[in-house]
Amino acid sequence: MSSADPAAGATRATDDRHQALLEDLTTRLGDAVIGSHIRNGDLWVRVRRADWLRTAQECRAMSFDYFCYLSGIDWLPHTWPNPKVIEAPGVVDSEGTDDGADASPQEAEAAFETDEPASGEIVTGYGGGDTRFQVLARLYSTIRHIGVTLKADLDDSAPTIQTWTGEYPGADWCERETYEMYGFHFEGHPNLIKLYLPGEFEGFPLRKDFPLLAREVKPWPGLVDVELFPAAYEEAQAAAEEGA
Amino acid sequence: MAVADQQRISYIASQAADIRLNVELQTEEMTLNLGPQHPATHGTLRIIARLDGEQVVKADVVCGYMHRGYEKLTEVRTYPQITTLINRIDWLSSFANEVPFILAAEDLMEVEAPPRAQWIRTLFFELSRIANITLFIGEMGVQLGAITPVFFAFRDREYVLNLIESATGGRFHPNFDRIGGIKDDLPKGWIAETKDAMRRIRGYCDELEDLLMGNEIFEARTRGVGVIPADVGLSYGLSGANIRASGVDWDLRRDAPSPLAWKELDWKVWTHPDGDSFARYWVRLQETREATHMVDQILDGLPSGPIQAKVPRIIKVPAGEAWAHTENPLGEMGYYIVSQGGLGPFRVKIRSASFHNVSITPWLLKGVYVPDIITILSSLYFILGDIDR
Numbered sequence: 001m002s003s004a005d006p007a008a009g010a011t012r013a014t015d016d017r018h019q020a021l022l023e024d025l026t027t028r029l030g031d032a033v034i035g036s037h038i039r040n041g042d043l044w045v046r047v048r049r050a051d052w053l054r055t056a057q058e059c060r061a062m063s064f065d066y067f068c069y070l071s072g073i074d075w076l077p078h079t080w081p082n083p084k085v086i087e088a089p090g091v092v093d094s095e096g097t098d099d100g101a102d103a104s105p106q107e108a109e110a111a112f113e114t115d116e117p118a119s120g121e122i123v124t125g126y127g128g129g130d131t132r133f134q135v136l137a138r139l140y141s142t143i144r145h146i147g148v149t150l151k152a153d154l155d156d157s158a159p160t161i162q163t164w165t166g167e168y169p170g171a172d173w174c175e176r177e178t179y180e181m182y183g184f185h186f187e188g189h190p191n192l193i194k195l196y197l198p199g200e201f202e203g204f205p206l207r208k209d210f211p212l213l214a215r216e217v218k219p220w221p222g223l224v225d226v227e228l229f230p231a232a233y234e235e236a237q238a239a240a241e242e243g244a
Numbered sequence: 245m246a247v248a249d250q251q252r253i254s255y256i257a258s259q260a261a262d263i264r265l266n267v268e269l270q271t272e273e274m275t276l277n278l279g280p281q282h283p284a285t286h287g288t289l290r291i292i293a294r295l296d297g298e299q300v301v302k303a304d305v306v307c308g309y310m311h312r313g314y315e316k317l318t319e320v321r322t323y324p325q326i327t328t329l330i331n332r333i334d335w336l337s338s339f340a341n342e343v344p345f346i347l348a349a350e351d352l353m354e355v356e357a358p359p360r361a362q363w364i365r366t367l368f369f370e371l372s373r374i375a376n377i378t379l380f381i382g383e384m385g386v387q388l389g390a391i392t393p394v395f396f397a398f399r400d401r402e403y404v405l406n407l408i409e410s411a412t413g414g415r416f417h418p419n420f421d422r423i424g425g426i427k428d429d430l431p432k433g434w435i436a437e438t439k440d441a442m443r444r445i446r447g448y449c450d451e452l453e454d455l456l457m458g459n460e461i462f463e464a465r466t467r468g469v470g471v472i473p474a475d476v477g478l479s480y481g482l483s484g485a486n487i488r489a490s491g492v493d494w495d496l497r498r499d500a501p502s503p504l505a506w507k508e509l510d511w512k513v514w515t516h517p518d519g520d521s522f523a524r525y526w527v528r529l530q531e532t533r534e535a536t537h538m539v540d541q542i543l544d545g546l547p548s549g550p551i552q553a554k555v556p557r558i559i560k561v562p563a564g565e566a567w568a569h570t571e572n573p574l575g576e577m578g579y580y581i582v583s584q585g586g587l588g589p590f591r592v593k594i595r596s597a598s599f600h601n602v603s604i605t606p607w608l609l610k611g612v613y614v615p616d617i618i619t620i621l622s623s624l625y626f627i628l629g630d631i632d633r
Contacts, residue, residue, distance in 0.1 A: 040351055041501060042567055067481040068569075069595040073582065125565045125582055136593075138567065138580070142478060142494040149567060149580075170481035173603040181315075196308030196632065205316055215320050 017146055018043040025148070028058045035151075037126035046127035046151040052135075053162040055150060059139050060167050068138035068147065070164065070174035072154075072182040075122045075132050076208040132156045135184060137164070137171075154184060163189040181206035273301060278617065280309050289628060291605070291621075295614065303609035303617075305602060310632040318592040323349055323423060323559045326592070330579075331417040333596055334630040336379060337372035339408070340572045342421040345592075347503065348568035348581045349423050352561045356503060361425040361551045366505040367542045368408065368420065369570070370535045371438075374445055375404040376573035377532045380625045381452050384525055387622040388465050393455055400448040403441040410434060423559055425552030435543050442536040449533045457526070466521035470608055470620035473519060480607070481600035484575025486624060489527045490519035496571035504570075509541045521623035528625070560587060574598050574630055598630035 018038050025045055026033050032055065035046035047055045122132060133154040140147040154161060163186040164171035175186045176195040183204040186192055194201065203210050279290035288309035294302040314333065318326050330345055331338040343365055350356065357365070382397020405415050411430055412418035420427050456462045472482065474490040487494065495513040497506040514530040516523035563585040569578030575597030582591040601624050608624075609617055 039564070040566070044565070065475065065478045066483075067479055067600075068576070068578070069481070069580075069593065069600075071580075071593045073591050073593075123563075123584060136580075138595075142492055145499045147567075149565075168479050168481075169476075169607065170479055170600055170603055173599065194308075196311040198308075205313065212316055212320060 015041060021146055021148065024062065025058070028062070029055060035127035035129075039126065043146075043148045044126040044151065045148060046129065046153070049152050049154065049161055052152050053164065053167070055152075056139075056164045056167040059148070059150075062141070063143045064139040064141045064148070066140040066142050067164075067168035067170040068140050070135070070137040070171050070178065072178045072184055072206070073125075073134045073136060074182065074206065074208045075124050075129065075134065077122070127151050129153055133159045133182065133184065135161055135178065137174075139168075158185075159183065160185040160187055162187050165189055180204070183207070276614065280306075289602075289626075289631070291609075291617065293609065293614070293617065298613045300609050300612050300614070300617065303606050305605050307602070307628075307631050310628050312629075312633065314633045315592055315594055318589055320588065322587045323561060323589070326589070327421060328417075328419050330594070331419055332629060333594065333633055334376070334572065334574055334577070334598070334627045335416060336627055337376035337573045338414075338417045339368045339372045339412075339420060340376075340570065341577065342419070343369055343504070344568045344570045344572075344577055345579045345581075346421045346423055347570070348566040348579045349559075349561055350503075351566040351568060352564045352581065352583055353423065353555070353559075355424045355553050355555055357425045357553055358550045359505075359547045360429075360549045361553075362503050363505045363542055363546050364426050364430065364551065365421065366509075367539060367546075368412070368418070369504065370538050370542070371404055371408055373535045373573040374532055374539070375401055375408065377528050377535075378404070378445065378448065381449070381525070381529055381532065384619075384622050384625075385452075385456055385462070387618050388462055390456065390459070390462070393452055396448060396451060396455075400444055403444055407434070407438055407441055410437075422552065424555035425550070429551050435546075438543060439540060442539050445536050446533055449529055449536075453529065457529075463522065465616075465619050466525060466623065467518075468520050469616050470521045470612065470623060471519045472604065472608060476607070477519070477604065480604040482575070482604060483597055483600065484571065484573070485527045485531060486524055486575060486601050488513065488515045489523035491515055491517040496569060496576060500569065500571075502570065505542065506538075508545070509538050511538050511541075521619050524623040524625070558587070560585070561589070569595070572597055574625065574627060575601055594633055596630045596633055598626035598628075599633070602626050602631055 015038060018041065022036055022038065022043055022045065029047060029051060032048045032051035033045055034048055035044075037044040124134070129151070131153040133156055134151050135154060136149060136151045138147060138149045152161060159182070161184065163175060165175065165186075166188070172189070172191070173195060175189055176192060178184050179186060179189075179192055180194040180197050180201070181204060193199070197205075274295050276293045276295050277290065278293065280288035290306040290309070292304040292306065293300045312332075314329060317329060321329065327342045327345065330341050333341045378401045379397050382393040382395070385391075385393030408418055409415040411434055412420040412427070414420070472486070472490050474487070474492045477487045477490050478492065482490075493513060493515050496502070497504075498513055511534050514527050514534065516527050561581075561583045563583055565580070565582050567578060567580045569576050576595070577597050578595040580593035580595065581589050584590045605621065605624070608620060612620060
């Protein structure tokens, strides 16, 4: 291993670094920072939409030289049928043991229901959010070896935000991809055309209300065919044999 | 008249002559369409180049011929099903694709794989690096008209693929990584075979160094061609060997906190100051050799113990967001997982290396000559599945 090893050390130590970075960002951006989160050696910062470009400029000045990615997120809950295997006994939550035979079907059902958001309700992630659409980007400093995930809320009816292509030319393709997949408009982008999809394609595929036709036709493979536990499988087999 | 004035006048005169020459040779621009099917594209990438004579004025890259919509498909699959899917992103180093995804999911579940599993993960990670880059090292020669290296590449890569197959069951798509550990332990007799294969790969690297590095044609075609300055490369999101060839001493295996075993091995991050096609080739060749030494060290230091942590049979990831990235053969690969506590993720953003490595080509190809398009694209080394996802 070479001598330059700045990030060596436990994850706990990096939390102080992220705290310092957050304070630095807040000082530079002022009240543009409207939400933040630090978890497990990583930092999330949500900024005001109007300050999106200024955030990039400030980050650039703070030695964030590496453009990692830019993308979008649609917080609308899934609209396609999302069947759950609540019939299968022995499903336990992530803290439980893997001994499936102990759990009753009711417990299994509860395990699935606990932290799933209620249907139709928008639940946003770290840093919070007030709108359905968010744009998110990640920057990294190859000098300080620290990264930050930046988010900004978008107007749901007219999702528009400033382009980053002037600061980070690598944002060019990412913004084109986000434009075709989510329908976000990037103000000032020099060439905002579709990247992957054919020009005549209609709709925005990564929006949650865009149906995945393959799943509509045949719900396989996917969330529906989660394997049954051996005991439940044998029961199902026996029931099938009896029926036959 | 002072000497300085004379020099200035002769300089202006030579400039004027150049301008006249250019005016005389003013040609009509033409469009050259490269691809989608083209020997130098490893798949289906199309480049529309506006040419002035032999020089590229403007190059547009058209991708998406292989777009499979993985980010959408992940939303209807469970976590164990997704590893099968993301195997196909960079198909030459499939195992390396699985690792960051599993790490992100483990981060959210707060599960950590036992040390032996981490070491075996590192082992297969480096083996897939070797399997991936050996092909590049040979294939770069074929783009320049040297046929021999590519045959050597396919011959020697097979040793590594056989090793991966004998341990995981999958020659190309192992699907071997699991949340909380790995699928199986190593088979009997495998370690000795692997050491032998690593010796062969080192021999292959030496052979290629003899065949290409000293070759006059190879040097003339690659030295000083397609130069990427470090700051431009970074702002385009270039990573991996492409940015290390521009003199940036940055390797996530060393610089990012990772549960994998890289920190416990003795190895070196190779960089090259030039930033041209030759530097990118040279850095990858050194990295392959370094990876064989890393595999040897892993085999010597492999800890004993379990290979799987205790996780529930049906994987349910708690709500949260996690980002995990690793230094894949092609560059930085990362997954941003948003979970809302279900059997599958709510959203997965796949940050693949080739997408960003290729996004610099419109800038890079400006002003180069037509034959250099091929060497530059080849030296950037991308996999189409890694661009289109």
